[in-house]
Amino acid sequence: MSQVLLPFTIERIEDGDSLTARAGLPLVVETMRALGLGGSIREHVRVRRRASGYGEGVKIEWLVALQAAGGECVDDINVLRADGGLCRLLGGAPPSAEALRQFLYAFHDEALIEQAKQRRPAGQEAYIPEENAALRGLGQVNVDLVHRVAAQGKCTRATLDHDATIQESHKRQAQPHYKGGRGYQPSAIYWAEQDLVLADEYRDGNVPAAMNNLTLIRRGFAALPQTVTERYFRADSACYDERVLKWLADDDRDDGPKGRIGFTISADMTEPLRALCESVPETSWALLEEREDETVQTSEVEFTPGDWPKDAWPLRYLALRIRKKQGRLFASGFHTKYLAVVTNREGEVADLIRWHWEKAGTIELVHDVTKNELAAIVPPCGRFGANAAWYRLSLLTYNVLSAMKSLALPSSLSSARPKRLRFSVFAIAGRIVSHAGRLVLRVGAAAERIAGLIDARAKLAVLGQALGAS
Numbered sequence: 001m002s003q004v005l006l007p008f009t010i011e012r013i014e015d016g017d018s019l020t021a022r023a024g025l026p027l028v029v030e031t032m033r034a035l036g037l038g039g040s041i042r043e044h045v046r047v048r049r050r051a052s053g054y055g056e057g058v059k060i061e062w063l064v065a066l067q068a069a070g071g072e073c074v075d076d077i078n079v080l081r082a083d084g085g086l087c088r089l090l091g092g093a094p095p096s097a098e099a100l101r102q103f104l105y106a107f108h109d110e111a112l113i114e115q116a117k118q119r120r121p122a123g124q125e126a127y128i129p130e131e132n133a134a135l136r137g138l139g140q141v142n143v144d145l146v147h148r149v150a151a152q153g154k155c156t157r158a159t160l161d162h163d164a165t166i167q168e169s170h171k172r173q174a175q176p177h178y179k180g181g182r183g184y185q186p187s188a189i190y191w192a193e194q195d196l197v198l199a200d201e202y203r204d205g206n207v208p209a210a211m212n213n214l215t216l217i218r219r220g221f222a223a224l225p226q227t228v229t230e231r232y233f234r235a236d237s238a239c240y241d242e243r244v245l246k247w248l249a250d251d252d253r254d255d256g257p258k259g260r261i262g263f264t265i266s267a268d269m270t271e272p273l274r275a276l277c278e279s280v281p282e283t284s285w286a287l288l289e290e291r292e293d294e295t296v297q298t299s300e301v302e303f304t305p306g307d308w309p310k311d312a313w314p315l316r317y318l319a320l321r322i323r324k325k326q327g328r329l330f331a332s333g334f335h336t337k338y339l340a341v342v343t344n345r346e347g348e349v350a351d352l353i354r355w356h357w358e359k360a361g362t363i364e365l366v367h368d369v370t371k372n373e374l375a376a377i378v379p380p381c382g383r384f385g386a387n388a389a390w391y392r393l394s395l396l397t398y399n400v401l402s403a404m405k406s407l408a409l410p411s412s413l414s415s416a417r418p419k420r421l422r423f424s425v426f427a428i429a430g431r432i433v434s435h436a437g438r439l440v441l442r443v444g445a446a447a448e449r450i451a452g453l454i455d456a457r458a459k460l461a462v463l464g465q466a467l468g469a470s
Helices: 026-032 036-045 058-067 072-080 084-090 097-105 110-119 133-153 213-222 242-249 271-277 348-361 362-372 385-407 419-425 445-451 455-466
Strands: 157-164 183-185 186-192 196-201 228-234 261-266 286-290 294-301 316-324 336-343 430-435 436-444
Touching: 026 036, 026 058, 026 084, 026 385, 026 419, 026 455, 036 058, 036 133, 058 072, 058 097, 058 362, 058 385, 058 419, 072 084, 084 430, 084 436, 097 385, 133 196, 133 261, 133 385, 157 213, 157 362, 186 213, 186 362, 196 213, 196 385, 213 228, 213 242, 228 348, 242 261, 261 348, 271 294, 271 336, 294 348, 316 348, 336 348, 348 362, 362 385, 385 419, 385 455, 419 445, 436 445, 445 455
Parallel strands: 157 228, 228 261
Antiparallel strands: 157 186, 186 196, 261 336, 286 294, 294 316, 316 336, 430 436
């Protein structure tokens, strides 16, 4: 054993509230408070049936802190409860796992599920239920966060990216999805310039990706602050829908912001569009990329979708031809594949295609982070509304961490994902002492210099004072 174990022993101490393994985690809660989210939660999220017990604000703070710390399920709150020093810094122990679970249940309304089922057209299985007041209120808390963060930089340009993702789940209530498993398929709208999620819509796994996306798109644009004057939109073929295209192309839309929205959307490769791409003369194809095993070329083709209004802004169709190099084939058995992007923007074809492809590094990255580094991948129960709240809380956590990076942390951490934030900022050992009636958190100088805790808290204090946070 002496050759295996290092030369120290472990002793348990009863006064664990003098130590914490997460000295940097309170920054998450302080960021929420500096942005005034407590007041927003009190105004918009009301689920308590009695005045005693933990308020909604405390529960949401702990749920966000839980996901930021790496917790994957409600029961992981017990790990934070065991960190006596952290509880002392945050003003008390967190609610129990059961209390948090009951809190999530308040976002579910079975009557709304039944109403959505009754509204389905005959023969249709999929439906999207309305949100109850608590869930809508949680969405408004996120919008308030977006506005307050954006106000610090006064950003005037907004590129909104739309995408859906799959949450695998083996719960009895989960529905089959298009990849063959079971689960849920939520969608989200992301503001690329600000690194913030604007809106989301929770959906069962069997809801087609192209079903009723305009509702969420409207909510995304409605969530933007009034300081935004340039608006853009990018999406995959799930948004290649006549209603979506007409809404985006209509500068005088009466249920959205006035003015131009420049967009690119991946087009469905219908038979007429494919035939048109195949008829493009060889000399009209221009090289876009030379990859290791394939060549990507572009060309613009003249194509009009459906009954496109004659007085509407004309659409451009940008065709892509991807050819495998000699001896290689796509999984379909062909050596050539055609894709297309529809846009109302002016500019060079290659530039617009590359701009469209940037979506892979924005909203798709958000899905990767929230599912693999926060807790979005694991729905907590079989109740649809509770799962929707848990997913929305993962997006709120993403936004809180984004705000913390842009407004408080050192520039060296500006692109840090949650995993790195835990390693560099949250998981710092600290000793807590009382001095002149005040708590003092003592941390190592080298670790504090990397995390910048002292400077970050000073910035958050100034921000909170400027916003009149409560």
